[in-house]
Amino acid sequence: MKMVLASGNQGKLTELKTMLAHLNIEVLSLADYPEMPETVEDGHSFESNAQKKAREAAEYTGLLALADDSGLEVDFLNGQPGVHSARFAGEPKDDAANNEKLLQLLKGLPWEKRTARFRCVIAICTPAGEMYTADGSCAGFILEQSRGDGGFGYDPLFYVPQYDKTFAELTMEEKNKISHRGIALKKAVQILERIKEGLIR
Template sequence: MKILLASRNAKKLIELRRILAETAPGIELVGLDDVPAFPDTPETELSFAGNALLKARDGVRNSGLPTMADDSGLTVDALNGMPGVLSARWSGKHGDDAANLDLMLAQIADVPDEHRGGAFVCAAAYVHPDGTELVSMGEMRGHVVRERRGTGGFGYDPVFVPEGHELTTAELTPEEKDALSHRGRAFRDLTARIVPS
């Protein structure tokens, strides 16, 4: 079964192909670069689920393929849940991981370690050309450290330590991260609903 992932993020596509190879080997995941080009969908909703559905619906409409999309980000307790749905453009420019991370760290620089909790949150959406729509949520709680550690992952991974761990998500192996990540949880649940065992 061929499914479009409505994303141009090459690292995210690799991560999800790895997750789906384990949980739904019958799914062939293709990215936006594998289909005729269409304009990017603006993320105008105020929730992860709303943005994920916008992108998935747009993918189906423009490609004719069943489409998966996600919206995910970091929610920091000391910032009242922000950057949240604005995670990828927190510094004002979409996709500037270093600037986004620097701004968030500066905003909580004076916050004591015991109050630096937060979570990575992911909404994974699936829309089929027949009108079927599904959304699954995943969350990974943890805390934000003061300095970048590790070279894996992307986004806020170098400063986020999951609960029960000492390494940042950028220091974990891809397999370790997939097993506990917000995105892994959301997409495993979603694919189980699409392709029941």
């Protein structure tokens, strides 16, 4: 069974392959389809963006497609950057610039007001156009400076008290247990298992 991840992000591809190892599903990514037009993420929610990416990838490749849209919601910023997380500091996407903008907006803010959460919605679209979704979230705090060399995006700034670490300091195993994407992926894996067994189409 083949599936395409509607992303060229190698970090996401590695996480997904790890989570799906037991299902014996060959996972391709958009790096395998360089000629596919980029999906315009113009939705106003993580769900609408994820569904659009999954649908377009399934239509283009003829394969089962999985897409996620995820981002950081900072309470002090009324949920920003939200769906604009990847391009918070403008075009082109730049993790370092996004993190720097976030730090500047929260400069001097006391610890108790630095609450935030990562949210993720995963959409799975079959070649026939059937759509399924799964979601996950993880709460934490935004540090005043980066810590850790792992992960990507806002991971070096996102601190989770239960581990006393940032996402960038967690091992892949630790991160998959508690992360927004890890939680959503566990639910998505259950959907994929049912699709593979023919229980849903």
